[in-house]
Structures are given as C-alpha cells and as structure tokens.
Amino acid sequence: MEAQKSDIIRQLQKDILLLQGFKACTTGTVVDVGLGPVNMAFPNETFPLGAVHEFISTSQEETAATGGFISGLLSPLMRNNGVTLWISRNRMLFPPSLKFFGIDPARFIFVDLHKESDVIWAIEEGLKCDGLAAVVGELADISFTASRRLQLAVEQSKVTGFIIRQQPRKLAVTACVSQWKISPVPGDAIEDLPGVGFARWKVTLLKVRNGKPGSWELDWAAGKFRHVPQKAAAIAPAEMRKTG
C-alpha cells in the first residue's frame, strides 16, 4: 500500500513536470554521473544531460575547483570513447590533471581563442556537433539570447554543455538549465595521517529548472564523488597543521 502510494506520487510529479513543459533528454541511455544525493535536486532525479549547465566562479581557486568538479562529471560521460571540446581564452587547465579524474587527456581537444565573440561562436558550433560527448566553455559573460541559442543547439544534438563563467560582471538571467557554484573547502584528514588528502568542494546549486536548489559537500575520492554529510564537516578539527 505504502509502495503504491509513492509510485502514484512519483507518477503525478512526472505529470506535473510534463505540464510545466519539461522535456527529458531522450538519448536512450541513461548515464549516472555519480552525484549521489545531489541527483535528488533534479527533475526525475537524474542529472540533466543534453543541456547547458552554468558554473559561476569568482576567484582563481574556485575556477580550479570548478574545473575539477566538471572533470569528475565528464569522466562517466566520456567513458564510451567520447571526446570533449574545451573552448577558452587564456586557458590555464593543465591536461595531465584530467588523468586524476579518470579521463584520458588525449581525448580533449582544446580550442584557444583570442576573442570572446569567437568563444561563444565556437561553443555553439561544438554543441551542434553530435559526435562530441561534451563541450566546456570558459566565458566571462553570456547574454540571454546567446544562452538560448546554446540551449536550442543542445536540444538538437543531445550534447552536454558546461559554461564556466569566470568573474562574471553581471549575473543576468540565462537559459541554462542550472547554475552552480563550486568552492573549495578544507578536506578531512584521513585517520590522522599527514598531508592534504582528498579534494573537497562545497557544491551549491543556485538555480535549477524544475528542480530544488541546494548545497552539498562532495569529495573526490577513489575515482568518484563521495557525499560528505554536513554535520561531519562541522566537527573537523579547527587547528591541525600537518606536514610530511
């Protein structure tokens, strides 16, 4: 009886989503990006592929954290021989680091441009190409019209797009399916061992279409995301300087 009820509720929720005009990506295969509890924030409880995600970064450190987080998302997406296009001006991404997120850096194609207008053009062209697994673009600002064009492109090709907005001048409304902010937070010491340990981020979902925004702490450990319950993070020893 209880199970039946939850089924009915889920079905009703799906119907509401349809009425709201939500179109699920129909690539046929469902890829679990391994976000764990974060998935609950999305419609149908799946990370939306074939959509454009926007990441806000206000400092160099946050850009690095965002780069790491996106690499983590890309690793299951690129598992099936996929190729990713990385489009930017003044790129600082260091390809060997991708290997630590389980991706072959040789499957990345870097497009290094001089003009912001070329970057947005290249992202759009890349998103139109269905031979790609994903397109990552680094931009400062993007207009609503431009983001709408990107969204229309991915609806055709089912490619997933990631836009990293470094130090955006204004946070205008965009047509992207979600808006994230990834910032680094201190990691746990593993069983009192010295050293830096796993990378840990505070993942904030600022906006998500048809979903529930929220904030989580995630680790990148043993080649996948690991959710860190909030209260555990609070007990972390305040003053502990370890060297090795």
Added chain:
Amino acid sequence: MAKRFVTIWFRYLKTDWFSLRQPHLKEVPFVLAAPDHGRLVITAANPPAHTQGIDKGMAVADARAIFPSLEVLDDQPELTNKLLVKLAEWCIRYTPMVAVDPEDGLILEVTGCAHLWGGERAYLMDMISRIKGFGYHVRAALADTIGTAWGLSRFGEQASIIAPGQQSEAILNLPPPALRLEAATNDRLQKLGLNQIRNIMNIQRSALCRRFGQHLLQQLDRALGTEEERIEPVVPVEQFHERLPCLEPIVTAKGIEIALQRLLEGLCNQLEQQQKGLRQAILKCFRIDGKVEQVEIGTNRGTYNAQHLFKLFEFKLPTIEPGLGIELFLLEAPKIEDVASIQEKLWETVGGLENTGLNELIDRMVNRIGPGLIHRYLPAEHHWPERSIREAVSLTEEAVVDWRLDRPRPVQLLAQPEPITVAAPVPDYPPMLFRYKGKIHKIKKADGPERIEREWWLDEGLHRDYYHVEDEDGCRYWLFRSGHYGADTSYQWFLHGFFA
C-alpha cells in the same frame, strides 16, 4: 586516343612587346641590340626593319648602313622567358598542359579540349585572335605531333590544322629546318640540295644516320609520331582537378557559388571512385583581365564530402574579387590521401576522435579562426611540468608513453610561475604562510617536497622543490622553492598552480 598539340610561334615577341609599351615604335624600323665581342649585335628586329633587310645576328653598324635612321634599343636578356611564361600561364584557359618552347614559342597539349570551344577550327582561331588582340604577331598550327605542328607554324600556312594521322603528308613540302635541326645540319642539307623533307624521307635511314647523325632521324620520327615527345608544363598539372570554362564572364557571388558547387561535385566523384580524400583544395578563378584570384582550404582528414567542402569554401568566397568577370574556374586538390570507404553502422556509438562530424567541425573552426589555435596534448617523457606534455600532430595520433599518476598535478597551471613571499621553517619544511596578490594564506596541511630537477641538457637553472598545500579556507595550491636554502638569497618561492 591520339594526342593533339598546338604550337604557337611569336615571330616578333620582343619587338612586339616594346612597341606595345611605346606605340610610336610601331611604324618605325627599330632593333634590339646587345654588345657582343666589342660590337653591338642585333638580337631582334621589328617587322618594318625586317622588310628593310635587317635581321637578327647583324652588327648594328651594318644595319645603319642599310637604314641610317634605324632606332636601336637595349635588349633585356631575361625578357623572352618572362614573356613566354606569362603567356603560357594565360593559355592555361585553353588547356592545363602548356609548355614554353624556348626562344619564341609555346607548346600546348590540347587533347580533348577543342570541343569545349566548338571544334578545332574555332578553338585555334579563338586562340590566335585573342593573342593577336594583345598586339603580338602570332602563328599557330594544330597537329598530332609537336614536330609537325612546330614545322607548320613556322613554315606552313597560318592556322593550319592537320587531321589525325595525316602528319607525314603535311610535312612533305616543308623545308628541313621545319624538323628543328641544328644549324650545321641545316647548312649541310641545303648544300646537298635537299630542300624539302620529301627528299630526306626518300633516303635510307642507315645512310641518313651515317651522314647526319642520330638527331635528324629522331626529329623526323618525332614529327611523324613514331617517337613520343613529352612536354613539361609551366604549371604542374595536379592529378585531381576540375575545370569549368564559362561562356560568359561570371561576376556575381551566386554565380561563383554555383560554379564551385559544380566543380566540387565533379572532383568529389572523382575522389570517391578512387577511394581518395582531399586534405587541401585550391579554387583558382581566372579573370578576364588576366589576373588569377585564388582561395584555399584545408581539412584535417581526407574527405570527399562535397557539402562539407562547400561550407569550408563558403566562408572564403567573399574574398574573391571578380573584377570584370571570371572566365575559368579551376579546382585543384594538391594534397590527397587514401580514405577507407565508410561502412554503414547498425548503431552509432558516441563518436571517438575519428568521428566525421567532429572532423568536419574542426575543419570549420580552423577555417574561421585560423590555424594553430586548436590543440590536443599527449604525454611527454619529462618530469619538468612545462615540458611534461607535447602537442599532438594529428587528431588520431596515439600516446607512446602513459600519463603519470604517481604525483599530484594541479588542475590549473600558471603559464609563468608567480613569485610569492613566504614564511617557512628551514630547511625542508613547507611554508607556514605565504602572501599572494596581497592576501595572506595560512597553510594548514601540506604534502611534499617533490624535487624536480631541471634537465641540464635542455636548459640551465635551479631545481624546484614542489609542495602541495591547503590553506585555512580549503584552497589548494602548488608552490615551489627554486634552489637550495643557503646563506645567499639565490632561492625564491613561487606559486605555480591551483588544485581542484
């Protein structure tokens, strides 16, 4: 199929050029002269001078004795070749195979070209009248062999056309110099009273060979077509090319697009049949005023997809200036490679690096943003971070060595390490705090040091001791100290990257 050749003879090539530049010279006798053994010798004479009996090889003093008011101009030794090459390039509109015949002529291989101008007669007449229109005295002939055509253009009737296989009858009445012989042989033949080729052909070959050498027989064979003669075209002919001569000059963008589409279809058909793909294509537009406009595209993998190639060209077409009109389009594929035929797949996996769509995307990007901006990296066998990756040559190049995973590497690497000020316990401890861009970061956790030696055989300098550190806010950095601690201040701390 028998070959057909046209030879064009410019009787007064150099003097025509001078009278074109200085029109008043047209009616007056003038000669070009160059110093030779301490005297001025005539190297070319124009038609009025010629009728006075002045010819090349005479001394200027002798010519002045015949015609006192003769104008003498300095000869330009390189002029002949320059003019002939120019004219040969202009003649490419008639056939791709145009060669310079040293001194005063051009040789064109016109096999299969004449029908485009409505027959051989119309073809040859068009050629003659247009070159005449430039102001040159010209004689031309069309025959099966270069030898026959050459002889007829110099010694036969103007614009004679010899039907296939008729060359032996055609040369019977010509004088022996029509065979392109050496001067000494010509003299000897004349002294012996052999004034027509007919006389020579009646003599036994062995006797001819004994008296006049192998060269005479060879030239005779070449004229008759029993020995093949090759020409070296001024512009090498690409194996894969398409031509489109236009009835009327094209001036509109739409017209150029249609022409390009037609050429691409033809070329791609050709390529597909032979399982080739082009890597580079050049569209040449020959304008009415003799200028050639050209645009070029490249692809990163062999392709014979006409639509894709058209898209690449489309972006560059506006740079073509049609001027008064384009009369010939030529599409060449100088760089080609083998392509395996694409098999139809039952299901499409998410494409890898060989994906056609991806390759076409890269082509479009390179075409718009220019080369050198698209990179792909492979591991290199160096520990030094800046040298640990190298750029891949092609999209499909495989890594020879594995990517290293044993040491942490930052997600973001500064192109140039930035100096920082630190407070650190000596000698080998990580810093306690560092100041970067005016902000003090207190270090909570650290890994290291990882010493990376500079490869002395590549460049000189100090080694680096790298530390992976995390500050109180949780931001992770890659710092290094360059050099050893010591009493001297030769060491310096730098920030080199940001971890995720």
